[in-house]
Amino acid sequence: MRSTWPLYLLFFVVAGLIGATISYAFLTESLTALGIPDPGFVTTYGLPFFRAVGWMLAALAVGSFMFAAFYISPRVPEGDNDRLIKAPLSVDGHLASRTGAVSALCFGLVALLMIPLVLSDVSGTPFVQTLRPDAFGVALEQVATAQAWGVVAAIALVTGIVGLFLRNWASQPLLMLGAILMIVPLAMEGHSASGGDHDYGTNSYLWHLVFMVVWVGGLMALVAHGRRLGPDLDVALRRYSAVALFSIIVMAVSGLVNAGIRIEFSDWFTTRYGLIIVAKTVGVIVLGVFGWLHRAWTIPKVQANPHDRRLFRRVAIGEVLVMAAVTGVAITMGRTPPPPPRDPNLSPMAVQIGYELTEEPTFLNVWTMWRFDLLFGTIALLLAAGYLYAVWRARRAGRDWATSRTVWWLLGCASLVLTMSSGIGLNMPASYSMHMLGHMILSMVVPLFLVFGAPLTLLMTAFKSGPPGRPGIRDWAYAFTQSRLLRIISNPVVNLVQFLFFFYVMYLIIPLYELMISEHAGHMIMNAIFLVSGYFYFWEVVGPDPIPHRRPTPVRLAVLFVSMPVHLFLGVYLMQLNTVMGQEFYESLFLPWNPDLLVDQKEGGGIAWAFGSFPLAIVFARLALDWRREDKAETKVYDDKVARGEDDEFESYNQMLARMNAGGEQRDDYYNKEFGK
Template identity: 40%
Template sequence: MSPTEVRSSARPARTGLIPLLAVGVAVAALLAAGLVGGPAAGLVVVRVVTESAAVLTIGSLLLAAFLVPPQESGTLAADGYAALRTAAWASLVWTAGAVLSVPYTVADALGQPLSALLDLSVLFEVVDVVEQSRAWMVTAVIVVLLALGCRLVLSWGWTTVLFFVSVFALVPVAVTGHSSGGGSHDVATNSLLYHLVAAALWVGGLIALLAHGRRRGAHLGLAASRFSSIALVCWIVMAVSGVVNAYVRLPLDQLLTSEYGLLVLGKTAALLALGVFGYLQRAKGVKQVVATGSGRALVRLAGVEVLLMLATIGLAAALSRTPPPTEGRTLPSPVELRIGYDLAGEPTLYRILFDWRFDLVYGTTFLAAAVVYLLGVRRLRKRGDAWPVGRTIAWVLGCLTVVFATSSGLGRYSPAMFSVHMQAHMLLAMLAPILLVLGAPVTMALRALPVAGRGNPPGPREWVLALVHSPVAKVLTNPFVALAFFVGSFYGLYFSGLYDVALDHHWAHLAMNAHFLMAGYVFYWPVIGVDPAPNKLPPLGKLGLLFASLPFHAFFGVVLMSAQYVIGSDFYRKLSLPWVPSLLEDQRLGGGIAWAAGELPLLVVMVALLAQWARSDSRDAKRADRKADADGGADLAAYNEMLRRMAGKGGSVAVAEPKADTETGNAGPGAAKPKPGTGGAGGPGEG
């Protein structure tokens, strides 16, 4: 089917879903405005409309990318294109709401009416003061690009990219709300990120599924079954993250006595009702859809659930506008205010090993990655397939290294001291990626996940293959790009001023850790990775790429040790840690750690390379032996015949003897048998 045919066949019929959504958004907006009241009611109404458009955009892209299959050519099918077109319109509303949120947020923060900011010059003067207004501006830029992409792309690969962009567009506002300030803002921000992403996937995915059912789209049973699994995970994530976020913002004794606490209770009750109600309805609706292929039952059962979800969005918008209670809460210390928690004292070995503060983002992600990998190993062994123990050990150790670097005392002191930060940086960028690539996660996924089969819609295994062979993976694993990305990040982050700006923001710490891991992984993947890399290097090329990075690491450490200025000095001076009398000395210690940290990874990489080369030579030798056994040593005989012809033309040439089979002790084909008494194996002259 051509792109023109896809577009023409994807024109959805009138479904009656748009009036239902309009009513739901209106109810949610009125509910939120009534709960907040006063001048802020306008801001809350804009937030409800904007967030409704955001979840519709994300849900539609989720449907197009993962719930309905594309054509065999990789182009979206008619159902995927219809969802993509819905995302295009919803993203325009999202953009408009983000733009309107900028003046509304500024007016609310300054306590002035919106009319006072109609003069753009006044607005631009004060917009930089309010952090969340800047976040809305960033969101507007991202969503404009998203809307443009939804209008231009038609392939499944680029639709998947747009889906992840839409999820990322939630981040700027999420990390600048109530959760980003005060004590425990690291835990509050991390839990809120989980909460918002799960809510967007759940609510938006259900709306997109209903629209797909009303269109009588193809593969409805597959889409409903896949979404049912996603919805269950999202509900669990929302429940856990919501409890964690409320716990760090609200004392338990004020749960029933404060407006914030009552809104938390109302939202919790709505989520519990949605979880039970949605599970019962989808359990019945999915079975009927799979059995009959009709979406009427699913639409009839889930329509009320959508209205409840939109009402929950209204409660969430009111909750975001309502500040947490401050009665009975002590003011956070300067250290707690800047990094989210207090430090017990000097980072001794005991505190580094045992004073943990669990990182909800990286700790949860990599513990889950270890568990999923072990489940894959169990699946392989249950069906009789072997999997090297060394790969399992490497992967688990890599995951635990990330958890230790982000959640142990090392992760706890990392935001406050440059030397400790550099230790965590080296673990995340140089040791953890080595262990992770040796675990061969792609090979594990391809062997453990079921094959979709010819004529069936692509599943997770096909998605992994598409990711590995994608243009992005090929560019990132290009040797020159990987080297520049890996080495350049050291200089680009610390010597450009980015690190100074990032120190004051928790989201920037999350981004730095992600960058360290990704830069290390794409560098070591083509060097020692067991998984086939998009860009394959010869053995000497691997060794050359490894040694090419060493001088840059050493020079980076030397520059830090000899620098006469402090990187991030404003941030570290405001912390005023009594056990760091000299920030410059602490920075020079960090430089020494960076300089010396390259030795251990180099040793691990060299051992891994030697082991891989030895196994490769052994496999080549065994292949040659099997070929010789199969053809009677034809290659060796031909080689000896060539030598005899050369000897006949002049000169003496030694004829090659076949190698003895070291495993059996027998000579190869054509070998002369030992004469008695000459010391041949088993002969009379033995011993």
């Protein structure tokens, strides 16, 4: 087994040198466009170099945790995949997880270094002068890019430190999620987050970055697994190939969408910025085809001779080097000024939310407006496609699946697309009443429909358990139902508190609400919280998925009774509040119909008061029916036991009555003899 860190360093250096060299070549044009003095060689060369290295580190962290979680089988007790949740990592899994943790820590340190580098870059100040504590504070207070790197550093350092101490399989999916979250703040800044259509630009950039690190990081982790002579390389190859193919498709589509938003097609071949986009796109597509063909050819050879991996390593290492080069090219886009925007005279509304609103929203016209939401709309379509694929697999295997559950799931997906892409989603950033209507649907309608679809049960129905000791999709889903995390979340008190907390906190803390609505990232975070919080709430209360330690129906009814008046109280509170939340932001939009903001806010309170009771009433009816069915089932089981004479308490009661009856007859004989009766 040979160490892979020298190869990692080679990948990092290639990406950093290419990104820094190309960026440095464009230095004069960039500084002229930005109108700032030259901050010096350390910044102009170091910033793109460490940015490229940082992306490679983030990719390695994601790929390593992904391998430890899903590609490298842990030491399942006695080979029983149903006990996966208790499995420690294997030696290979431990090495992959440690690599992910160290990579996350290094990425966090690079993120801290980027804060003074960014300040030096945007201000034209030499790098050494930005290392002063007061300059560091200025960067975090006033420079958006530096703030993003600060958040990245916090998430990365926490993920890395926690990852160093966790050695069980159950923690690896969570660490992978933490590694992905590290890069999310960086998708919220840069060229994509400014100008017209920046909602499309930011969302497409987020898709692009997430799947870039999955693709690049997964291949680096695969190379490391092959060099370690780790077991089940054929399984890892097969699983990674499917993920890589999907990642390449997402990267190509999202990259083209992002480029099409920012520059005209004619500029693709006549400007430096356009040529970088073309080179990057061609590189991604060629690499994707080459990689897929390589793995399709390699998998049979590895299966035929698991011990001869030299050919795989040679080709895979070359592929990663080209990936590193493409990453370096992509980094230069952040240092190259794009061509002038299509519309240089954007309105304040287009600058703030990315598009124009010309009509006041009404009950009818919100359904005639349309702007597809690239984030939540795409997620909904992917969820629908994945669910239908699983249903197809289940029925192909001869297993039954209720059509009603499929209908519920598709209703949830359709509701998400319609809410976020119609006039409701379009007006959520600009109108408090539309924001509250969207909030109600995202937290109380879409999750309820999705919960009734029982997705975990479907996964455990559609997929078979993997070979002993080599868990698959069905085993991962079952392990989640047995996890300590689920036990905590499904605790009635915890579940109720999280649901009400996220429902209230952004409205009772007015400065927080104003901060969230003023940024596209804030809208995305709020909508994601509404969906996830609502899903966990309804999943525990009425979900048909198997949840161990689920509380009896009367307890869940009590949870519902507690939450209903709280929702009503929020609506009343908002209807009586005379302080306009987010007034400065809403006024900065200059909406053409000049709404009365206080009236609009009170209408939002009325929506919260009236709307929230309908889904909760449906849940109450469902729980009441469940209680009645459970009571009938218990009564039938009890009657059957009595009929078979298997109920000890019932038999003891009958014997007691018999003794009492016998004693009564003896007393009657005594009285008859004594008193002549």
